[in-house]
Amino acid sequence: MSSVLVFVFWAVIVVVGYFLYSRWVNLRVFEADSGRATPAKMFMDGVDFMPANKNILYGFQLNSIAGAAPIIGPIIALQWGWLPAMLWLGLGVLFIGWVQDYSSCMVSVRSDGDTFGALSYKLISSRARVILLIFVYFYLLLIAAAFGNVISKLLSTNTSLPFPMIVIVVVSLFVGQMIYRWKVNILVTTATAVIAIFIAIGLGKYIAIPGTFTIMLIALLIFGYFSSVLPVWRFIQPFNYSSVYVVYGGIIMGVVGLLIAHKPITLPAYTNFSIGMGPLWPLLFVTIACGAISGWHSLVSSTGTSRQIANEMDVRPVAAGAMFAEFTIAIIAVVICATAFGNASEYISVALKNPAAVFTKGLANAMATLGIPAGYGVAYGGVMILVLAMTVVNLVFRFMKVATAELLGERITLAKNGHVATIIAAILAYILIQTGTFRYVWVLFGGSNQLMAALALMIVTLFMLSKSKTYAFALYPMLFMYVTTVAALIYISVKLLSQVATGQVVGAKLAGNLIAGGLGVLLVICALVLAYDGLVAFRRHKAEQISAGAEKARA
Amino acid sequence: MAVKSEPGYQKMGCEQRSGGKALSASLDRWWRGLKDFLYGFFIYGMVEEVAGRKREQEQVFLLIMMGDLVGLPIFSGYYKLRFLPYCLPRLARWKKEVIRPKDLFSMVQE
Numbered sequence: 074m075s076s077v078l079v080f081v082f083w084a085v086i087v088v089v090g091y092f093l094y095s096r097w098v099n100l101r102v103f104e105a106d107s108g109r110a111t112p113a114k115m116f117m118d119g120v121d122f123m124p125a126n127k128n129i130l131y132g133f134q135l136n137s138i139a140g141a142a143p144i145i146g147p148i149i150a151l152q153w154g155w156l157p158a159m160l161w162l163g164l165g166v167l168f169i170g171w172v173q174d175y176s177s178c179m180v181s182v183r184s185d186g187d188t189f190g191a192l193s194y195k196l197i198s199s200r201a202r203v204i205l206l207i208f209v210y211f212y213l214l215l216i217a218a219a220f221g222n223v224i225s226k227l228l229s230t231n232t233s234l235p236f237p238m239i240v241i242v243v244v245s246l247f248v249g250q251m252i253y254r255w256k257v258n259i260l261v262t263t264a265t266a267v268i269a270i271f272i273a274i275g276l277g278k279y280i281a282i283p284g285t286f287t288i289m290l291i292a293l294l295i296f297g298y299f300s301s302v303l304p305v306w307r308f309i310q311p312f313n314y315s316s317v318y319v320v321y322g323g324i325i326m327g328v329v330g331l332l333i334a335h336k337p338i339t340l341p342a343y344t345n346f347s348i349g350m351g352p353l354w355p356l357l358f359v360t361i362a363c364g365a366i367s368g369w370h371s372l373v374s375s376t377g378t379s380r381q382i383a384n385e386m387d388v389r390p391v392a393a394g395a396m397f398a399e400f401t402i403a404i405i406a407v408v409i410c411a412t413a414f415g416n417a418s419e420y421i422s423v424a425l426k427n428p429a430a431v432f433t434k435g436l437a438n439a440m441a442t443l444g445i446p447a448g449y450g451v452a453y454g455g456v457m458i459l460v461l462a463m464t465v466v467n468l469v470f471r472f473m474k475v476a477t478a479e480l481l482g483e484r485i486t487l488a489k490n491g492h493v494a495t496i497i498a499a500i501l502a503y504i505l506i507q508t509g510t511f512r513y514v515w516v517l518f519g520g521s522n523q524l525m526a527a528l529a530l531m532i533v534t535l536f537m538l539s540k541s542k543t544y545a546f547a548l549y550p551m552l553f554m555y556v557t558t559v560a561a562l563i564y565i566s567v568k569l570l571s572q573v574a575t576g577q578v579v580g581a582k583l584a585g586n587l588i589a590g591g592l593g594v595l596l597v598i599c600a601l602v603l604a605y606d607g608l609v610a611f612r613r614h615k616a617e618q619i620s621a622g623a624e625k626a627r628a
Numbered sequence: 629m630a631v632k633s634e635p636g637y638q639k640m641g642c643e644q645r646s647g648g649k650a651l652s653a654s655l656d657r658w659w660r661g662l663k664d665f666l667y668g669f670f671i672y673g674m675v676e677e678v679a680g681r682k683r684e685q686e687q688v689f690l691l692i693m694m695g696d697l698v699g700l701p702i703f704s705g706y707y708k709l710r711f712l713p714y715c716l717p718r719l720a721r722w723k724k725e726v727i728r729p730k731d732l733f734s735m736v737q738e
């Protein structure tokens with residue numbers, strides 16, 4: 074199958090999803106009104122609440138939601154064949170993905186810019202907020218473990234990558250200093266940083282820095298520690314800013330290369346319902362999260378974006394539009410990977426050992442058609458995955474620091490200390506990465522991410538019900554995501570724990586299975602409690618709606 | 629062939645001119661949209677960070693100024709009176725910012 078046909082599929086999904094379905098929901102269901110005051114205007118404080126132009130917000134939203142997951146997820150899921158991966162990406166974003174991003178933002182806009190913590194407290198129950206916090210903490214831990222594994226593996230298997238990464242970190246520190254302290258022109262700063270990074274990628278193969286998996290992991294955790302304790306302007310933000318040029322430069326080169334090369338997809342459309350990792354349902358739906366649907370987006374939409382929306386009519390292009398852009402990135406990743414290898418067995422042997430290597434090879438092939446040497450292309454693809462994953466790890470450690478303080482700060486004063494909280498998070502991540510099996514940790518991460526999405530849709534459903542509006546567009550996707558992700562978490566937890574019970578694993582693997590399986594069980598318990606509370610809240614809102622209707626009829 | 633004085637010629641010319649203007653306006657709109665998108669994608673986060681840091685410092689300053697309201701008499705009355713005209717307009721916003729509940733989810737914005 075030609076990769077050009079995939080782009081036709083992409084276009085159909087975008088036209089139907091964005092131009093028809095989202096338009097209908099925006100105008101008929103939410104009844105978006107450009108005259109209604111938004112929280113950004115009502116509570117304008119110049120920082121959190123600040124009306125912004127929709128194009129600016131669109132760029133900001135896309136930058137906030139797009140990480141490494143739309144690339145890594147499809148690479149692993151291609152083992153079931155490219156067709157299921159492609160269909161899930163397309164149908165997922167069409168019926169669920171954009172619905173979640175858009176409606177999370179809209180619900181927050183209509184609730185004075187409340188976050189999900191406050192919304193779950195108001196709409197579900199008081200304990201829902203605490204459970205959501207516990208859930209988010211372990212969700213973050215799984216993100217750190219999944220991405221930490223990808224980073225350490227890539228750095229330890231490709232000796233040409235550590236040098237450019239060190240250069241990026243040093244350049245980022247300079248970028249922060251130049252922009253915020255020395256007040257150097259942003260264009261000069263950017264040009265200097267980008268040139269330095271592009272040269273460093275080329276020099277990587279001449280300055281090889283070997284290191285074992287453990288050494289690279291420790292280096293990563295030290296990096297995570299500093300990104301958590303240093304001010305945002307000093308490290309995280311300049312790092313994200315400097316590296317984003319690498320990422321989107323790679324995507325543009327990849328797309329142009331693919332269009333020129335016009336390569337056929339070499340992987341089979343469909344392999345088996347059940348592969349080594351597990352059955353297609355439910356595992357495919359949690360392996361591919363970002364690109365189809367991701368709970369992370371609901372957090373971004375309901376907090377940052379919703380407080381800066383100047384006009385209700387902007388929610389659709391900003392939140393739904395950015396989701397369709399991420400779907401596009403995932404589709405590009407699928408095509409790059411599905412055209413990278415000569416046959417399926419070659420692909421699977423690499424994908425199982427080091428999923429990121431699949432992407433680097435695919436991107437190098439696409440870049441080669443533009444005349445870029447294959448060696449540079451592989452290094453470029455590697456750096457691209459690394460910076461995407463490190464951007465997420467940066468953020469996760471900062472979050473975990475605050476989550477530790479919120480969860481334990483009242484009882485243990487030490488937990489409020491940022492250094493202590495970060496070190497606890499780093500130790501937990503280290504243990505999980507060293508002992509866990511990557512593909513199961515990835516599925517657990519995907520499961521928790523998708524469950525977060527289901528919980529976001531639950532909040533949307535309850536909100537719509539409480540306002541006596543149509544809620545089916547959120548209810549059915551929520552039920553599907555909830556059942557699928559809980560099933561995936563149960564499947565993986567049972568698989569991991571049964572390996573322990575039957576003595577199939579020993580030593581570090583035994584500990585890894587116990588921790589990962591235990592985390593899976595904990596997430597399932599949190600999800601069940603939230604579902605119970607959600608059901609009670611649903612009945613309560615329904616009863617209120619009926620009594621309000623009866624009163625209206627009497628009057 | 630159309631002659632300059634004929635209405636048809638003038639109409640055609642007007643249409644061409646208005647078509648050109650519409651195209652130029654449309655291109656201008658796209659260009660501005662692209663510039664805004666790139667600004668949002670690359671720079672907006674940094675601008676927000678600077679605004680956030682400025683607000684933090686202003687909050688501390690206002691706390692020093694108005695500390696006695698919450699039992700912290702830490703500033704001499706003389707200076708307080710001199711600064712008061714500058715601080716009063718910001719008082720309502722400061723109060724709102726300080727009492728607004730914040731949780732883990734608020735951090736996503738950073």
